[in-house]
Amino acid sequence: MAIISGKIIRCAELSHVVAFFPVPLFLLSQSHPSYYTSFHTAPEKTKQAHPMAKNATIYKVELSVTDMDRHYYETHNLTVAKHPSETDERLMVRVLSFALNAHEQLEFTRGLSTEDEPDLWQKSLSGEIDLWIALGMPGEKIVRQSCGKAKKVMIYCYGGSTAEMWWEKIKNSTSRFANLEVTNFSRDDTRALAELANRSMRLSVTIQDGDVMVAIDDSTLHVTPVKWKSVA
Structure with a gap:
């Protein structure tokens, strides 16, 4: 509390008092320095980076996304650990997965450094997981747990016949998950992506009618994602 002009003012009212009473701010700051700091010098919010794995290799990616299907046109400067x-193939699938779902709230997680997080996720301002993106061929238990944690779960698998065998084994047990989407990249596409990987990339991704064109420097690659399961 503070006493101003003989009136007791509670802490919650001080911001209004400063606005309507001609009390010099230095008087408040001297008698109640915490009030001045609280109302006038709040620290800026900063986005904390996820801890990186020991000996991780850092890739800098300037990613320009032209997504005509979602009407999304932005450039993202990414730091990817x-x-x-991790292979170059998997790294490039991660970057492509980001491009296909690009959003200001989408971010890479600790990935292979932890079993509790997907490869990418998008959270709401209240901390809820709006989108959970996993790569590879997760087991049925992990898929079930993921679908219980997020509003939407997307799995991007790759690996040719190995991925096809995985899907044949798991597809019946995952059909009940209405918030699950599964997309496959062909082995030829992901291997071609891996050949384009370098530690400093200017990458452009154009998406139209589900087809994807990836351009890095003078190289252009067409990727055709195949959707094996859609959300209900």
Whole structure:
């Protein structure tokens, strides 16, 4: 509380008092320095980066997205940490997955460094997980848990016949998950993407009618995602 002109003012009312009473701010700051700091010098919010794996290789990516299907046109400057066990193929699938779902709230997680997070996620301002993106061939238990944590779950799988065998095994047990979407990239596409990987990339992704064109420097690659399961 503070006493101004003989009247007791509660802390919650001080911001209004400063606005309507001609009390010099230095008097408030001297007698109640915490009030001045609280109302006038609040620290700026900063986005904390996720801890990176030890010995991770850092990739800098300038990603320009032209998504005519979603009417999304933005450029993102990304810092991508490549886990020591991660291949160039998987790294490029991660970057492509970001491009296909690009949003200001979408971000890379700790990925291979933890079992509790997907490869990318998008959270609401209240902390709820709006989108959970996983790569590869997760087991039925992990898929079930993921669908219970997020409003929408997307799995991007790759690996040729290995991915096809995985899907044949898991598809019946996952049909009940209305918020699950599964998309496959062909082995030829992901291997071609891997050949374009470098630690400093200017990458352009254009999406139209589900077809994807990836351009890096003078190289252009057409990728055709195949949707194996759609959300209900």
